[in-house]
Amino acid sequence: MIAFQPEEAQSALAESVHAFAQRYLHDNAREVETKRALPPQILQEAVSLGLTALSLPEALGGAGLNLVTQAIAYEALGWGDLGSSQALLGAQTGHHLLAALASQTPTQDRLRDLAETSVCWVAPVWGERPQADGSLAWQRNAGGVVLSGESAITLGAQHAAHLLVAAGGQEGMAILAIPSAAAGVHFRPHALALGMLAAGVGSVRFEDVRLEEADLLAVGETAQTAIRQALTTLAIEQGALEVGACRAATEYTVAYTAQRRAFQQVIAAFQGVSFVAADMAIETEAARNLIWKAAVQGDKGEDAFSTAAMALAHAHQAVRFVTSNAVQLLGGHGFVQDHPVEKWMRDAEAQVLLFGRELELQSVLGDALWQAGAKDGTAGFRLAENA
């Protein structure tokens, strides 16, 4: 039955995550950005609340939340601050791969060990089909495995204990686990000004990194399937964070324009202002609904890969639209650092570059749509004989 009402337990979770987000992400976001790091006590607090393991299944020591519940919790975090959320969660994107692998294999000891540390998925790539980061390659060598290449730009890697990558090789695509401290792993932090300044953004160079057979978590079709599933749940996480950012920016803008005066009235009285605020609310609402739709589909055990890509593309578009207009409606005040909106806009622009460009996400959906076709697309119309 069509319904949009979070359950009581979900609302309660949202409330407690919201309280955390307000205190630790929202109120000191500027400081986190300036120091380019999340204070350790915030991380500890988040860990103790289980916020860094929202996407882990029970089998791997997580809470085993369904995707809708995850989306609700991630939205609350994103509401706090998108950049700080990524500083908190970026080193845990590997959970999505671990969860996907765990659902496929009975031997989970290795996965459970990895889940106990921080584990970052280095450079997830959306494309026509699940694919490896094009510049990473693996091969077998003397009873072990060697990984080489430089990853695309990603976030969280330098804060993680283990890195997970999808690399191409002669036997097919593989998912590999690499200890960050392994010889030959080099982080190349990128100089940034745009956004996500505290999230550890950069690429990782693997210089003939030698790994053991056990580090080869999956090869070939198993890896393909796991990546597809992990991209699905990752898209829901990222999209939900973006929806939270949209909501924060809309709320802030409405509150500001409701009290800011110009020409002897509050500027909300100008339709040039209030109509844009209405559009911001509409885009936020639609983005949330689509994320929920993908989550519901996933929770029912259906393949939600292209729905999730669609939802993420929509969230990308919404978060750019909303944060950019937040700056615009605050005018000069929006552009300067006295208000949070300029940071939100920068973070949003960075976010959409790191998690699948709209072009790529739409290609994912477009391929699926083309393949499925529209059964009754042209059915029924009686066209004139000679047009």
Next chain:
Amino acid sequence: MIDFTLTPQQKQLREMAHAFAQGVMRPYAMEADRIEDAPKAYLQQAMALGVGLDLGGAPGQSGAERADDRPQERTANRNGVLLAEEIGWGDPGLALALPGPGLGGPPVALMGTPAQKEKYLGMFRGAKEPMWGAYALTEPEAGSDVSGIRTSAKKVEGGWILNGRKIFITNGGRAAWNVVFATVDPTLGRAGQRAFLVEKGTPGFTCTRILHKMGLRASETAELLFEDCFVPDENLLGGEAQYQARSNGPAGFRVAMQTFDNTRPVVAAMAMGIARAAYEYTLEILRQGYAPTGHFYHSARERLAEMYRKIEAARSLVWEAAWKGDIGEPNSKEASMSKAYAGRVSLEVCAMGLELLGPTGVVDHPVEKLYRDCKVFDIFEGTNQVQHLVVARRLYAAHGIRV
């Protein structure tokens, strides 16, 4: 619960509507557009199948559940938008031309006295000939601003005298009755408003003109004139007591607004159905002409994905508004959101379809017609600007600001 699946009944309902849209509406769609009318054969076929346009109204009194006394969750609004999407997909002009109480149904169901409901809604049961109800609100000088209406109602012995003009009234000329909004005193604003049931053939009531339109040409859009038109007391919608109940606020206006809260998601759903038809048609024509490789394919799939995504986003807002109405919560914000968004993106989707099809799209193919049909969905039942105003008011109300 958060869920987007349909109940088995809803699936069945949608399948039936889809079959009707595909098998009965679409074959007449192009012809109806050419002749600017609903072909008689179509109306007869619809009557024979018992398909009419009923947009529902009050809880437990409408749509499929009218006779259902079991205490179960109300689903009329959700069922309504599911149906509307399908018939919009079939043909929006022919959908609006469907016999039935139409937009006039909800105010009668919501506000009418038992006798009025029996007479004016009951007349559709078992009707042999096509019959319509209509909703006459808009005036030359009062569009979406419902409070600005000037058609006057003067109390006289045994009834009321109406004077004024109404425009853009769907099915207004052929309707058996119109719900006509008038004011006893314009200076009273909304409190002065009354709604009347005016039957076809009432002396002093004439249909002066049928308008020619760019789209929705199968549906009749009428201009109505009221010249010293006498309407008996029993045709004051809901009876005078309704309007005196000040605790409920200005009643005439409230009826109009409640009607909008229920019909805006339906209209939005229809717009979305049009967009879906344009998208599906475009996709199928392109699939017949191109292999999934190469330059054109790569840009086309991105465009198609965008069309699909926007339709999905619109549907989610429509469903949300309908759901909120069903559970009995105020849904004017969601209703306006769905209408504002669906109206805009449906037009975008049709335009993208036209562009992708190229010359194929404009030469006697339905997408150009769908594009023309779609435009008005951004306008009627409250223009896009009005929807934004409603949404903005709800947003700023929390800050004590009236915008």
Next chain:
Amino acid sequence: MDFSESPEHRQMREMVRDFARREVAPGAAQRDQQEHFDRTLFERMAALGLTGIPWSEKYGGAGADFTSYIIAMEELAKVDASLSVVLGAHVSLCSWPIDRFGTDEQKERFLTPLAEGRALGAFALTEPGAGSDAAHLQTRAQRQGDTYLLNGQKTFITNGGAADTYVVFATVDPSKGAHGVTAFVVEKGMPGFSFGKEIHKMGIRSSTTQELLFENVEVPIANRLGQEGEGFKIAMATLDGGRNGIAAQALGIAEGALEAAIAYAKQREQFGRPIADFQAIQFKLADMATAIEASRLLTYHAVWMEDHGGGHGMASSMAKLFASDTAMQVATQAVQIFGGYGYTVEYPVERFMRDAKITQIYEGTNEIQRIVISRALLK
């Protein structure tokens, strides 16, 4: 109608382009990162005669037209919007009202050093509470004999702190609204005139933005521009002209972003071929170039009107509105084309995007421009 560039204009463009590429571009990313305004670049512009392009040679200017100035703004913005902001505030906002409304004596005293680049100029209208609403200023100017006592605060002042000469707007009587607003030239170092907090911004970071504080600043009557109560008119006229400068800046930013996107698209390979081979990218580039061309025509038309004495208020508003929206769109698209790399400071596009945003906001937000345009249409 003639769309060709005169030899003088071409020469100006080549000179500024050369300067911009050789001397401005190399350090632009670093200055942006460090929020550093480099005064030596301003001095180099002075040496090249850019600081007083449109002013009479009598007052140390180059005696050229506004089109030449707009060309310089565009070429600078292509590589570093911040430096074009510095020049724009100096020429359009500070020097312009002195040239237009100043007495010969005032031009001698203030315009000459500005034109020769010995002094840097700024324009101080915006206040913490007023924003784009210039008719309701809080800063007071009380007449006391031959001087005025200035008290109040200004915010978001471009070149604030760094500048030597400030055109400041204050009211002699708040009850008079716009009719009380009066313009003064205030110089750095006057007792009671100090600077408040520096304002950190998302873009145009290598231009300074600072608060100005006036505490019983004694400003001689000789420093008053125009009559008492003429300040509002002066401010509005100045902003009208300034809008052309913003349009040029936005145009330059968009061109810089497009240039970078084209270069990247040709060089970056995906699926075994340059991404420029993909139609989706090609079409984006085509749309970007088309919008830029439209901005260019609006901008140069507005400045042509300014040079030829036409009323250019509406043309300037349209140019500013369209060019700034275009700059934002083009820069955002460019970042998208770059993908993850667009996000790093190794490429300039993310800076272009951050810089573009302000062009939609300052000297009257685009919402204000729409009000200006629609009022002219509806009057």
